[in-house]
Amino acid sequence: xxxxxxxxxxxxxxxxxxxxxxxxxxxxxxxxxxxxxxxxxxxxxxxxxxxxxxxxxxxxxxxxxxxxxxxxxxxxxxxxxxxxxxxxxxxxxxxxxxxxxxxxxxxxxxxxxxxxxxxxxxxxxxxxxxxxxxxxxxxxxxxxxxxxxxxxxxxxxxxxxxxxxxxxxxxxxxxxxxxxxxxxxxxxxxxxxxxxxxxxxxxxxxxxxxxxxxxxxxxxxxxxxxxxxxxxxxxxxxxxxxx
Amino acid sequence: xxxxxxxxxxxxxxxxxxxxxxxxxxxxxxxxxxxxxxxxxxxxxxxxxxxxxxxxxxxxxxxxxxxxxxxxxxxxxxxxxxxxxxxxxxxxxxxxxxxxxxxxxxxxxxxxxxxxxxxxxxxxxxxxxxxxxxxxxxxxxxxxxxxxxxxxxxxxxxxxxxxxxxxxxxxxxxxxxxxxxxxxxxxxxxxxxxxxxxxxxxxxxxxxxxxxxxxxxxxxxxxxxxxxxxxxxxxxxxxxxxxxxxxxxxx
Ligand SMILES: Nc1ncnc2c1ncn2[C@@H]1O[C@H](COP(=O)(O)OP(=O)(O)O)[C@@H](O)[C@H]1O
Ligand SMILES: [Mg+2]
Numbered sequence: 001x002x003x004x005x006x007x008x009x010x011x012x013x014x015x016x017x018x019x020x021x022x023x024x025x026x027x028x029x030x031x032x033x034x035x036x037x038x039x040x041x042x043x044x045x046x047x048x049x050x051x052x053x054x055x056x057x058x059x060x061x062x063x064x065x066x067x068x069x070x071x072x073x074x075x076x077x078x079x080x081x082x083x084x085x086x087x088x089x090x091x092x093x094x095x096x097x098x099x100x101x102x103x104x105x106x107x108x109x110x111x112x113x114x115x116x117x118x119x120x121x122x123x124x125x126x127x128x129x130x131x132x133x134x135x136x137x138x139x140x141x142x143x144x145x146x147x148x149x150x151x152x153x154x155x156x157x158x159x160x161x162x163x164x165x166x167x168x169x170x171x172x173x174x175x176x177x178x179x180x181x182x183x184x185x186x187x188x189x190x191x192x193x194x195x196x197x198x199x200x201x202x203x204x205x206x207x208x209x210x211x212x213x214x215x216x217x218x219x220x221x222x223x224x225x226x227x228x229x230x231x232x233x234x235x236x237x238x239x240x241x242x243x
Numbered sequence: 244x245x246x247x248x249x250x251x252x253x254x255x256x257x258x259x260x261x262x263x264x265x266x267x268x269x270x271x272x273x274x275x276x277x278x279x280x281x282x283x284x285x286x287x288x289x290x291x292x293x294x295x296x297x298x299x300x301x302x303x304x305x306x307x308x309x310x311x312x313x314x315x316x317x318x319x320x321x322x323x324x325x326x327x328x329x330x331x332x333x334x335x336x337x338x339x340x341x342x343x344x345x346x347x348x349x350x351x352x353x354x355x356x357x358x359x360x361x362x363x364x365x366x367x368x369x370x371x372x373x374x375x376x377x378x379x380x381x382x383x384x385x386x387x388x389x390x391x392x393x394x395x396x397x398x399x400x401x402x403x404x405x406x407x408x409x410x411x412x413x414x415x416x417x418x419x420x421x422x423x424x425x426x427x428x429x430x431x432x433x434x435x436x437x438x439x440x441x442x443x444x445x446x447x448x449x450x451x452x453x454x455x456x457x458x459x460x461x462x463x464x465x466x467x468x469x470x471x472x473x474x475x476x477x478x479x480x481x482x483x484x485x486x487x488x489x490x491x492x493x494x
Contacts, residue, residue: 018491057399059486077487082401092392095410108402155401 005032007066008159008191009054014063016049016215023049024060025215031208033068036185036192038206038223040199042237046215047195048089051161054193055084067159085157087165089195091148093136098122098147101136105154113154121150126176141168149177153184159191160184167197174198178205199226199238211237253278296358304358308365312337315373322380325493327481333376336474340372340466341365353458364462367438371463372470375419379471383415383478391494404483412479416471423467427460436460 007030016024024046031037031054039047052058053065056077065072067084075083082105093101102121103113119129125146131139139147145168152160162181166174182205184190196202202209203226211219211234219225219234229235256278263270295303316334323329345361345368347353354360387394390411397407430436435443438459442452482493 055399056486056488057395058488073486078401078403081399086399088392088396088399090392092396094393094396104397105400108397108400108406151400 005035006069007031008033008068009193010066010069012064012066014053014060014065016046016053016058017061023215024053027063027215027217029210029217029220031191031193033191034185034189035207036181036194036205037208037210038202039193039195039210039212040197040202040226040237041212045212047212048163050212051086051163051193051195054159054161055081055086057081057086082155083157084159084161085152085155086161087145087148087152087163089163091141091144091165093139093144093147096136097133098127098136098139099132101147102132102151102154104151121153122147124153124180125150126173142170142173145169146173146177149180156188157190160193162192162194164195164197166201174201181205202226213237292358292362295362299358304361307358307362308341308369311366311369312341315369319373319376319380322377322384323478325384325482326380326478329380329478332474332477333373336376336470336477337369337372339473340469341368343469344368344462344465348462363438364459367459368462368466371423371466375423375467375470376474378419378422379415379474380478382418383411383475386411386415387482387494391489394489394494398487398489404480404487407489408479408482412475416475419471420467423463427464430456430460 009031011027011029014024014027015022027050039050041047049058053060054067056072056075059073067075067080072080094104099113099115099118100107102118106113115132118132122129122131127143127146127150131143131147136144136147145165149162149165152162166177169177178201181192181194185192194202194206203223206223209219209221209223209226210217211231213233219229219231225234226238229238256274259274260271262268263274291307295307312334315337316330319333320330323333326332345365348364349356349361354364387408393410394407398404436456436459439452439456442455443449482490484490
């Protein structure tokens with residue numbers, strides 16, 4: 001990976017194991033600061049597991065992770081998670097309204113979210129203001145993903161981890177969210193790690209790409225590596241042979 | 244009641260035995276075991292109580308209460324296998340409820356400090372607290388499993404374990420207390436409470452029987468609230484580690 005960029009996140013020989021099964025194997029590499037890195041690979045490759053390690057929801061069973069050159073275990077877990085925000089794959093909602101869900105990151109710090117701000121976050125993800133007082137249980141899959149993205153923005157983190165945030169979106173919404181992510185990355189220099197199944201998206205949006213298979217990083221580099229992969233496994237994956 | 248009369252009550256055991264046999268319910272063995280156990284256990288308790296009341300020595304009262312707490316703890320802990328140290332947590336909960344309640348009862352001289360009062364009331368407190376603990380643990384475990392994604396969500400946004408589990412904890416506490424509160428709303432309308440019926444049959448003045456029943460009913464409210472809240476706050480921290488991560492095997 002390009003040497004001129006300093007790493008926002010660095011993995012050093014990271015393993016993650018549950019019982020006898022190794023889910024992440026000896027992963028070493030960096031996610032450049034202020035860039036969008038996409039994380040691609042077949043289902044079950046360990047993408048979500050890798051991402052959850054970046055904000056300390058889980059810890060490696062071996063190896064080290066550095067966030068902004070500081071060992072992840074030297075951070076207070078709460079500070080770490082506010083600074084490294086994450087949109088979870090299932091876009092879970094707490095019981096209550098969309099507003100309560102948007103306010104949650106602040107409510108956890110006993111702060112309030114002004115209604116205008118909530119409306120502007122909704123606007124960012126392309127939802128009308130009348131969604132604010134809807135029950136979160138009544139949202140469609142795509143609307144939940146949008147609320148989940150908006151909620152992740154509220155902490156104004158320096159690093160954002162996005163786990164398949166567009167999987168339930170229609171084409172128009174997809175484009176809107178992609179533009180939003182690019183805008184936030186450009187405007188606030190937020191480092192992004194974006195898990196996606198959409199290789200077209202990875203090529204278009206990502207500055208860099210990691211290809212993960214069976215817990216191992218088999219390729220990293222500028223996203224255009226997906227256009228003309230050298231590694232056979234990556235080639236097969238890109239051609240849709242490995243799903 | 245004469246022993247002859249008592250023997251005749253076995254007719255009430257014969258009826259279900261015969262019904263079970265004719266209808267092939269297959270409950271004969273369990274009915275038989277239940278009958279034998281209740282005779283042995285109750286007679287044993289009766290003789291032990293007689294001995295304790297006659298001696299009225301505090302050491303025996305303590306021993307009885309310890310036995311009740313021990314038995315109740317072993318019974319309730321089966322429901323909380325996923326919580327570390329659940330045995331001592333339940334024991335501490337039962338002990339706290341018992342000490343708190345007795346301190347109020349005896350401290351304000353609401354009842355006399357004799358074995359005759361302390362032991363039956365303790366039995367009701369500890370028994371109820373045990374049932375509440377089981378209800379709470381059942382509900383809490385179910386809530387945790389059903390909403391693990393919400394717990395993870397709150398942690399991922401920088402919430403503490405307590406904030407993450409708060410909703411599940413509160414709904415389990417509420418759910419376990421509701422039966423106690425609900426049953427008190429209809430008390431006396433349909434069914435006379437067991438203790439009150441017993442006193443009335445034994446010849447006590449109904450008004451006095453009601454007074455004691457009210458005492459018990461109010462005590463059970465405290466028992467319900469204190470047991471589930473106390474056990475809840477003792478339990479939830481063991482579901483997380485010091486890095487504020489969910490312990491996967493617990494959820
Ligand atoms: N808590 C867990 N317990 C057991 N296995 C798990 C757990 N979490 C993930 N896995 C396994 O780890 C592998 C990688 O999962 P995941 O990181 O979710 O993959 P991806 O996001 O790439 O689809 C899968 O085989 C999955 O079954
Ligand atoms: Mg995943």
